[in-house]
Amino acid sequence: MARKVIAVVTGSNRGIGAGIVAALAQTKHPKGALVIYATSRAGQKQEIPTQYDNEVRFAKLDISDKPGIKDFLRLIVKEDRAEGGGGNGVEILINNAGINLNRDETYESAEKTIDVNYRGVRDMCQLFLDAGNMKDNSSARIVNVSSTGSKLGIHGKALQERFRSVQTVQDVDALADEYLKLYKEQKLGDSDFGSGNISYQVSKACVNALTNVLAKEYQETGLLINCCCPGWVDTDMGKIVGQPSKSVEHGARIPVRLAIEDIDGVTGEYWSNDGVNDSGHGKVQRW
Ligand SMILES: NC(=O)c1ccc[n+]([C@@H]2O[C@H](COP(=O)([O-])OP(=O)(O)OC[C@H]3O[C@@H](n4cnc5c(N)ncnc54)[C@H](OP(=O)(O)O)[C@@H]3O)[C@@H](O)[C@H]2O)c1
Numbered sequence: 338m339a340r341k342v343i344a345v346v347t348g349s350n351r352g353i354g355a356g357i358v359a360a361l362a363q364t365k366h367p368k369g370a371l372v373i374y375a376t377s378r379a380g381q382k383q384e385i386p387t388q389y390d391n392e393v394r395f396a397k398l399d400i401s402d403k404p405g406i407k408d409f410l411r412l413i414v415k416e417d418r419a420e421g422g423g424g425n426g427v428e429i430l431i432n433n434a435g436i437n438l439n440r441d442e443t444y445e446s447a448e449k450t451i452d453v454n455y456r457g458v459r460d461m462c463q464l465f466l467d468a469g470n471m472k473d474n475s476s477a478r479i480v481n482v483s484s485t486g487s488k489l490g491i492h493g494k495a496l497q498e499r500f501r502s503v504q505t506v507q508d509v510d511a512l513a514d515e516y517l518k519l520y521k522e523q524k525l526g527d528s529d530f531g532s533g534n535i536s537y538q539v540s541k542a543c544v545n546a547l548t549n550v551l552a553k554e555y556q557e558t559g560l561l562i563n564c565c566c567p568g569w570v571d572t573d574m575g576k577i578v579g580q581p582s583k584s585v586e587h588g589a590r591i592p593v594r595l596a597i598e599d600i601d602g603v604t605g606e607y608w609s610n611d612g613v614n615d616s617g618h619g620k621v622q623r624w
Contacts, residue, residue, distance in 0.1 A: 426477070
């Protein structure tokens with residue numbers, strides 16, 4: 338039986354996630370036909386043209402629901418075994434789902450933003466590495482969709498240094514927790530985080546730091562974990578700050594490259610184009 342290669346994309350019912358699934362469905366993976374789990378909170382089906390025997394399956398997945406992530410992983414493993422896949426695990430995980438509630442931010446929406454954008458991505462990575470067997474697959478790839486908003490220049494120097502020197506996932510958790518504590522106590526203005534509606538930015542800086550920590554932790558396995566900014570893309574989220582120039586097809590380019598193409602073994606890095614309107618395939622950048 339031909340080898341099936343499992344890929345999972347979150348938040349794929351609309352926006353960049355839909356663009357990523359459409360692009361993967363048309364991509365020839367060197368190891369075999371792709372089984373792409375196009376996941377979303379509602380799990381609704383869509384018509385997606387495929388090539389190279391690739392297949393798209395639709396599934397429900399809310400990344401802020403940890404038991405739900407475990408159920409989803411059990412489903413994948415069960416389907417893989419039932420189809421003679423040998424339980425090789427997930428080859429590609431693209432953590433695309435995200436929210437931006439900066440516009441009318443409150444403490445509650447700040448907490449939700451950290452919960453979905455950071456803690457949800459953290460739980461996805463950790464559970465997929467472990468129960469999803471990604472840690473045992475030397476060619477596995479994780480791509481965390483971050484944002485140019487993650488750039489640390491908006492924060493004080495000492496905090497920038499803390500983000501850059503995290504050693505463990507607990508260190509990243511501590512940064513996220515400290516941000517929310519200061520927010521609740523209305524002390525952000527006196528801190529290195531700074532004031533303003535920046536929960537989206539903080540959540541994405543945590544994603545980059547998490548990517549860096551996990552890449553170091555799993556360096557010896559050979560699997561590659563990177564994060565990226567897709568650019569300013571014409572989606573519901575992109576439109577919050579005006580009319581973006583990039584299509585979802587172009588927005589999918591960097592995540593798909595990091596998931597499939599030869600990237601010279603680079604891991605733990607943040608990738609983007611030079612400008613948010615550029616439609617290239619990205620390069621490693623400082624964040
Ligand atoms: N668009 C841009 O210009 C831009 C720029 C930089 C970075 N990004 C990043 O790119 C990614 C995709 O953004 P987008 O522009 O495509 O946004 P979007 O159009 O608002 O779509 C967001 C997607 O995330 C899903 N989602 C939200 N919360 C979720 C949860 N708890 N569990 C599972 N899925 C959830 C949404 O599902 P529902 O339909 O169920 O809400 C939707 O599918 C995000 O991580 C975003 O931060 C976007």
